[in-house]
Amino acid sequence: MKTNGTHINNLKTAMAGFDEIVDQIGDNHAFYNTETPIRKNAFDMDAHEKISIISRHFKSIMETLGLDLQDDSLKGTPKRVAKMFVNELFYGLDPKNKPAITLFENAYKYRGMVVEKNINLHSYCEHHFVPIIGKAHVAYIPGDKVVGLSKLNRIVQYYAKRPQVQERLTNQIAEELKMMLGTNDVAVVIDSAHMCISMRGVQDQESTTFTSYFSGRFQESGLKNEFLSYINTK
Numbered sequence: 270m271k272t273n274g275t276h277i278n279n280l281k282t283a284m285a286g287f288d289e290i291v292d293q294i295g296d297n298h299a300f301y302n303t304e305t306p307i308r309k310n311a312f313d314m315d316a317h318e319k320i321s322i323i324s325r326h327f328k329s330i331m332e333t334l335g336l337d338l339q340d341d342s343l344k345g346t347p348k349r350v351a352k353m354f355v356n357e358l359f360y361g362l363d364p365k366n367k368p369a370i371t372l373f374e375n376a377y378k379y380r381g382m383v384v385e386k387n388i389n390l391h392s393y394c395e396h397h398f399v400p401i402i403g404k405a406h407v408a409y410i411p412g413d414k415v416v417g418l419s420k421l422n423r424i425v426q427y428y429a430k431r432p433q434v435q436e437r438l439t440n441q442i443a444e445e446l447k448m449m450l451g452t453n454d455v456a457v458v459i460d461s462a463h464m465c466i467s468m469r470g471v472q473d474q475e476s477t478t479f480t481s482y483f484s485g486r487f488q489e490s491g492l493k494n495e496f497l498s499y500i501n502t503k
Contacts, residue, residue: 303437303440303441303444304441305362305431305432305433305437305441307362311362312363312364312365316355316356319351319355320348320351320352320355321351322351323347323350323351323354323355324347324348324350324351325347327346327347327350327351328347331343331346331347357430358393358430359393359430359431359432360430361426361427361428361429361430361431362430362431366427366430367427368420368423368424368427370416370420370424370449371416371417371420372414372415372416372449372450373414373415373416373417374413374414374415375411375412375413375414375415379411379415380410380411381410382408382409382410382492382495382496382499383408383409383410383411383415383418384406384407384408384496384499384500385406385407385408385418385421385422386404386406386407386499386500387404387406387500388404388405388406388407388421388422388425388426389404390402390403390404390405390425390426390429390459390461391429391430392429392430392431392432392433392435392438392461393431393432393433394432394433394434394463394464394465395432395433395434396434396465397464397465397469398432399463399464399465399468399469400464401429401433401435401461401462401463401464402461402462402464403459403460403461403462403477403478404459404460404461405425405429405442405457405458405459406456406457406458406459406460406496406500407421407425407442407446407455407456407457407458408455408456408457408487408496408499409446409450409452409454409455409456410452410454410485410486410487411450411452412450412451412452414450414451416449416450421446424442424445424446424449425442428441428442428445435459435461435463435478435480436480438459438480439457439458439459439480439481439482440482442457442459442482443455443456443457443482443484447484452485453484453485453486454484454485454486454487455482455484455485455487456481456482456483456484456487456493456496457481457482458479458480458481458482458496458497458500459478459479459480459481460477460478460479461477461478462476462477462478463478
């Protein structure tokens, strides 16, 4: 029995150490996968099934917190939250929702920079499930093809609508644009506020996070600075 007791205590100590490491990873906003970590069977259930399951679980969370779900104001909250998660906040997890992109011939042979700035960005931190709110700025240099400007917004929104880390989000948008446009000449900058910093932890209300991705000709200092001057122009 003494041996079993020692084993259990050692296991508890090891688990406590593991939990501390996991918490540190989240608090430091670290990430290890360029791809969003999605299970292979993530889409075996349809949206209705997911909403039903999430609703039941969220009801349990609310009850555990001590809320009275018989109150008229709270009765429908579990299902409202579940529908919001599946249909709005995290629709970018489902590849079926990826925007269809149509390219057009670059009839004018335009070879300058195309910049779409101040794209509204709303995402959720995957470590604490609270909002990330900011702006994305994207640019590319067209070759034989161009894309409708609204499609750039839709690509940003698609990858933002999933639990995210800003560095990964920046990379995913850039890699998608490179593949979609058939060019390496792509730039992405994101400037955003993280509610996991302003609402909890250090509770800093003013700081924002800036991430960038420059590839192809945008790695040249002249072109990079031109792009940055555009996005900083009022």
